Amino acid sequence: MEELREKGTVSGAGNCPGRNQKPSEASVKSLQGTYKEHGALMIEQMRGNLNTNIDECGNSSVGTSGKSEQYLKEEMCRNVVSILNEFDNITAKVLNEMKDEVISIKGSVTSSIHKCTSLHNDLSQFHEIVQKIGDHKELCLIASIKCKHIIQQALTLLGKSGKAFNVQRKSVHNVKIPSDSYECSIEGICVLTDGQVLVADYFNKRVKLLNQQYQVVSHWDVNAQPVDICLITPSEVAVAVNDHDSKIHEVQFITVNQGKLVSGRKFQLQHECTFITHHQGDLFVTSGQELYKYSLNGKLICRLYQDRSGDYTVDKCAVSPTGDRLYIISHYPQNKLLTLARDGTLLATYSDPALRGPRGLHVTPAGQVLVCGFLSYTVLQVGWEGESKLANLATEEDGVRNPESVCYSSTTSSIIVGQGKEDTILVFRVE
Incomplete structure (x- = not known):
């Protein structure tokens, strides 16, 4: 075949849609890993902060009166409470983010279930029609052609592609x-x-x-x-x-x-x-x-x-x-x-x-x-x-x-x- 001689630039149309969502199982495992990593990090930070406060209190208590010791104990308690509150606040934020992610995953799974249910109902009706048709080849062919797109959607959804x-x-x-x-x-x-x-x-x-x-x-x-x-x-x-x-x-x-x-x-x-x-x-x-x-x-x-x-x-x-x-x-x-x-x-x-x-x-x-x-x-x-x-x-x-x-x-x-x-x-x- 003869070559086309005209040359120019590349062009297309539209905006690129988002990538496909991760499978539900992978998303849940990812969330579990994130939560464990966050918890371990916060606990390590708490341990470090508590050790620092205890050391400070120990160093400050040398040569102090009972009143000063009481003040230092209260100060240490306030520091511990502050650390715990910070942990609770950050954990609540992460848990809310995880909750939103789970809701998103649930929505995706629910949508897939609805699609499967709809396709199952359509294919069941097609099966019933074919059974009623029996050995009538012409009608079977017409029915299969009309339902071809439903069968293709089912195959694609089931991952056969x-x-x-x-x-x-x-x-x-x-x-x-x-x-x-x-x-x-x-x-x-x-x-x-x-x-x-x-x-x-x-x-x-x-x-x-x-x-x-x-x-x-x-x-x-x-x-x-x-x-x-x-x-x-x-x-x-x-x-x-x-x-x-x-x-x-x-x-x-x-x-x-x-x-x-x-x-x-x-x-x-x-x-x-x-x-x-x-x-x-x-x-x-x-x-x-x-x-x-x-x-x-x-x-x-x-x-x-x-x-x-x-x-x-x-x-x-x-x-x-x-x-x-x-x-x-x-x-x-x-x-x-x-x-x-x-x-x-x-x-x-x-x-x-x-x-x-x-x-x-x-x-x-x-x-x-x-x-x-x-x-x-x-x-x-x-x-x-x-x-x-x-x-x-x-x-x-x-x-x-x-x-x-x-x-x-x-x-x-x-x-x-x-x-x-x-x-x-x-x-x-x-x-």
Whole structure:
């Protein structure tokens, strides 16, 4: 692809929200430690002050009368009372601060309990509906789609987004067909709800449909290089098509109908497009240096993020299941994964030697973040906060070569990796 020549400055929007609260258990332990340290310090101070007063009284009592001794005793008592009062006052202040902290922790726990209760009730209703539907597959599919966001919220709340995948086995599948003119370069992957897979073959300008055994069963030729593909409905996908020289920048919708690909509506873009993803009616499109949000009918809603400091600084994008986080690959020259808030505010930046030349990017329904190092031949999993690596899932030793795209299939519990100038895709079964 041609490089974008325009350069400029980095810009974002909004204010960075506060960091996540500490877990309740850690907060309570911290409070306990603070209280013990404070108590030990105050007792040591009391001991020192009392010893000083006793020494002073002992030194002063030499050669004094009984009246003077009585005065010194009273003075010592007043000093002791003063020390005790100071201890009580400081302790009361610390205890009040601890009380406020405990109230805050209790509020956080209560909020989490309410969320869990609400999600439990929603999921229970979904379970009852599915039981009543019985073996009616079409109605089950509709119900699962409508409740998908509830299931995603539950998985995120239960912390599944922080669980690292464990690779069990690998398989290799050829996606080249006789009419292909060039080597395959799979720049986009999308998994349908029934387990079929769509891939965007860049050099052959084709979208290919693979069955559950990853065999090509149908294809559709597009008028320029397909750079990415994303799911819109159970049977419809959107394909980002781009050709710099011909100035073709558009979104093409394709429907899967009985094992065939059928072209549908499309709309033009006024900028380059390098990636596309969808979340609850919003299309997120990158241009190489900007991230835009569109409606499904092609209306530009806003520009969420921009970085003109280099070429392909805003290369690819993915959205968390709950829609509160956006992940961006800054391909060149940063070699970084950026995490944004929904309004485009930069929350985190992650870099890693295994992320050299980052290309493929995907977020699973449970919020697990997958990203590929194109030049480092690596597929890795990053924490949902976008700040740390959880695991290297596949490397050159596993057959990874210039990974361009990655996608997770819930149907087969597999990670599918598309590669540049390779006629095969890699499928890693995980748990």
